[in-house]
Amino acid sequence: MATEELIVRKMMYENDAFSQWLGIEFISIEPGKVELKMQIREEMTNGFKIAHGGIAFSLADSALAFSSNTHGIQSVTIETTTSFIKPLKEGEWVTAKATEIQLSGKFGRYLIEIFNDSGNLTAVFYGTVFRTGKPWIKS
Amino acid sequence: MATEELIVRKMMYENDAFSQWLGIEFISIEPGKVELKMQIREEMTNGFKIAHGGIAFSLADSALAFSSNTHGIQSVTIETTTSFIKPLKEGEWVTAKATEIQLSGKFGRYLIEIFNDSGNLTAVFYGTVFRTGKPWIKS
Amino acid sequence: MATEELIVRKMMYENDAFSQWLGIEFISIEPGKVELKMQIREEMTNGFKIAHGGIAFSLADSALAFSSNTHGIQSVTIETTTSFIKPLKEGEWVTAKATEIQLSGKFGRYLIEIFNDSGNLTAVFYGTVFRTGKPWIKS
Amino acid sequence: MATEELIVRKMMYENDAFSQWLGIEFISIEPGKVELKMQIREEMTNGFKIAHGGIAFSLADSALAFSSNTHGIQSVTIETTTSFIKPLKEGEWVTAKATEIQLSGKFGRYLIEIFNDSGNLTAVFYGTVFRTGKPWIKS
Numbered sequence: 001m002a003t004e005e006l007i008v009r010k011m012m013y014e015n016d017a018f019s020q021w022l023g024i025e026f027i028s029i030e031p032g033k034v035e036l037k038m039q040i041r042e043e044m045t046n047g048f049k050i051a052h053g054g055i056a057f058s059l060a061d062s063a064l065a066f067s068s069n070t071h072g073i074q075s076v077t078i079e080t081t082t083s084f085i086k087p088l089k090e091g092e093w094v095t096a097k098a099t100e101i102q103l104s105g106k107f108g109r110y111l112i113e114i115f116n117d118s119g120n121l122t123a124v125f126y127g128t129v130f131r132t133g134k135p136w137i138k139s
Numbered sequence: 140m141a142t143e144e145l146i147v148r149k150m151m152y153e154n155d156a157f158s159q160w161l162g163i164e165f166i167s168i169e170p171g172k173v174e175l176k177m178q179i180r181e182e183m184t185n186g187f188k189i190a191h192g193g194i195a196f197s198l199a200d201s202a203l204a205f206s207s208n209t210h211g212i213q214s215v216t217i218e219t220t221t222s223f224i225k226p227l228k229e230g231e232w233v234t235a236k237a238t239e240i241q242l243s244g245k246f247g248r249y250l251i252e253i254f255n256d257s258g259n260l261t262a263v264f265y266g267t268v269f270r271t272g273k274p275w276i277k278s
Numbered sequence: 279m280a281t282e283e284l285i286v287r288k289m290m291y292e293n294d295a296f297s298q299w300l301g302i303e304f305i306s307i308e309p310g311k312v313e314l315k316m317q318i319r320e321e322m323t324n325g326f327k328i329a330h331g332g333i334a335f336s337l338a339d340s341a342l343a344f345s346s347n348t349h350g351i352q353s354v355t356i357e358t359t360t361s362f363i364k365p366l367k368e369g370e371w372v373t374a375k376a377t378e379i380q381l382s383g384k385f386g387r388y389l390i391e392i393f394n395d396s397g398n399l400t401a402v403f404y405g406t407v408f409r410t411g412k413p414w415i416k417s
Numbered sequence: 418m419a420t421e422e423l424i425v426r427k428m429m430y431e432n433d434a435f436s437q438w439l440g441i442e443f444i445s446i447e448p449g450k451v452e453l454k455m456q457i458r459e460e461m462t463n464g465f466k467i468a469h470g471g472i473a474f475s476l477a478d479s480a481l482a483f484s485s486n487t488h489g490i491q492s493v494t495i496e497t498t499t500s501f502i503k504p505l506k507e508g509e510w511v512t513a514k515a516t517e518i519q520l521s522g523k524f525g526r527y528l529i530e531i532f533n534d535s536g537n538l539t540a541v542f543y544g545t546v547f548r549t550g551k552p553w554i555k556s
Contacts, residue, residue, distance in 0.1 A: 017182045018191035043156045046204070052157035053200040053216050058193025065185070065192075077192050078524065079496045079545055081220045081359040081404060083387055085380055101391075102363055102399050106547075107495065109361055109402055111389065113379075121380050124387055126404050128361060128496055130523075217385065218357045218406055220498040220543060222526055224519055240530075241502055241538050245408075246356065248500055248541055250528065252518075260519050263526055265498060265543050267357055269384075295460045296469035321434045324482070330435035331478040331494050336471025343463070343470075355470050359498045 004070035005029050007136045012069060019062045022055070032100035034066045040092045050087035051094075057082050059096045060112040060125035067098040068108045068129040072136050075108060075129040086122040093117050106131055143209035144168050146275045151208060158201045161194070171239035173205045179231045189226035190233075196221050198235045199251040199264035206237040207247045207268040211275050214247060214268040225261040232256050245270055282348035283307050285414045290347060297340045300333070310378035312344045318370045328365035329372075335360050337374045338390040338403035345376040346386045346407040350414050353386060353407040364400040371395050384409055421487035422446050424553045429486060436479045439472070449517035451483045457509045467504035468511075474499050476513045477529040477542035484515040485525045485546040489553050492525060492546040503539040510534050523548055 001010075008029050013019060022044075027035035038059055046052040061077060068075040088094055095115045102109040107128060114123040140148075147168050152158060161183075166174035177198055185191040200216060207214040227233055234254045241248040246267055253262040279287075286307050291297060300322075305313035316337055324330040339355060346353040366372055373393045380387040385406060392401040418426075425446050430436060439461075444452035455476055463469040478494060485492040505511055512532045519526040524545060531540040 012186040015186040017184050021182050043160050045156050047151040047154040054193055054197025057196045061192040077223050079222050083218050084216050124379055290464040293464040295462050299460050321438050323434050325429040325432040332471055332475025335474045339470040355501050357500050361496050362494050
């Protein structure tokens with residue numbers, strides 16, 4: 001198992017109760033980027049009968065955490081910006097694609113795009129992590 | 140029941156499955172601002188054994204939705220920025236205080252501060268809504 | 279002259295005193311995206327002897343305005359997020375590359391990356407415009 | 418002269434060519450917060466004949482830099498979010514009021530509100546600084 005798979009699947013996801021509640025599944029895990037998917041359930045909707053904004057955000061924030069931690073250094077979200085473009089409905093499958101925009105010693109920036117079933121962009125998330133310096137795997 | 144209470148409690152919250160799953164309770168509802176609270180449960184935590192970033196965001200996004208819709212015009216979140224300052228732990232009670240920064244015909248901006256049990260600021264959320272023009276209550 | 283060139287060069291840039299003060303030059307103008315460059319002058323620096331944050335922001339905001347208005351509908355900036363990654367020094371040439379992330383009837387979202395002389399990413403700007411519906415050129 | 422005055426006026430502003438070009442004047446300087454003003458000149462306007470977005474941003478970014486450095490530790494802007502609410506016209510005096518939202522060892526967050534002549538809110542800026550640990554004044 002590649003190091004990034006070990007960190008993301010075993011050390012992070014298996015202990016991440018909320019990502020599991022969301023039903024997040026992995027499409028791919030590579031250094032600096034992941035692709036995730038999940039399905040919108042009734043209990044994730046709000047008073048407008050669409051997914052609560054917190055759902056797309058949570059998927060994106062998991063994608064940010066997984067992507068930035070693939071490099072082996074514990075990294076925590078400090079700032080995020082999210083645009084809501086299209087509503088997500090119950091039953092829809094949603095995909096999050098993360099791209100690493102920048103990485104330096106202390107910080108990393110990632111763009112995460114959220115797509116619906118039909119491949120339409122429904123939300124855009126831009127996040128900054130602080131790299132604590134603490135390694136995931138002690139050598 | 141005041142109009143803002145009717146909209147937020149009856150028309151929004153009672154149909155908002157995810158805010159209910161979060162266990163959100165109302166401290167106060169006034170025109171342009173609400174104060175909410177909820178408790179962090181084990182299923183809301185992530186691999187670092189602290190609340191997933193999506194939880195503080197979701198509480199804040201509900202506070203944004205409730206605050207901006209008190210004016211009687213259906214308003215939807217378009218942009219949000221969130222800073223994560225301190226982790227939230229299982230069992231902690233969390234409070235969200237919304238303040239209306241700006242309101243015009245088309246847009247509204249709100250600052251939402253998230254506090255922990257001890258009254259420490261743990262996250263800051265700044266959100267913009269688009270006011271659709273559609274009234275909640277037809278006259 | 280293509281419509282996007284006419285709008286950006288003649289109708290916008292020629293009346294844009296501040297973009298001229300910055301010394302902004304066009305590398306390319308296409309529907310939904312532009313590439314711009316400018317040089318950092320002494321009067322653009324701050325007390326740390328690097329370009330004031332407002333300089334990279336202003337270049338990016340011009341790139342946002344030019345990119346979003348290429349479609350022929352007057353569009354105004356409503357929300358922006360900017361990350362500052364590396365300082366820019368006096369004498370450096372700076373390039374802004376805009377990408378259209380999303381475009382709908384009312385809103386458009388753009389990512390603008392700012393590079394220094396050596397091709398390093400120095401700032402990231404993410405901006406949302408509101409499309410007023412008013413055409414640049416009356417038919 | 419109080420330490421915060423010494424840092425902001427002498428060590429920062431006197432070496433800050435761009436803040437001087439903007440014509441920034443101090444209304445007040447206190448630990449963690451400043452109030453600034455400036456006047457919109459013709460060379461600061463864009464193709465819509467209103468102040469370029471970079472002008473309100475630059476004023477706010479100076480207010481962020483001054484406010485966060487009052488504590489004596491060199492602090493640099495890493496992330497900013499800006500909402501544009503109302504246009505600013507040539508000749509108008511503009512005021513920036515900074516408030517410290519949060520301060521910890523590594524980071525600080527500030528809200529900066531930009532008002533026009535008539536006291537109307539015209540832009541909102543939310544910024545995060547990284548505190549480098551380097552003191553302004555060696556003891």
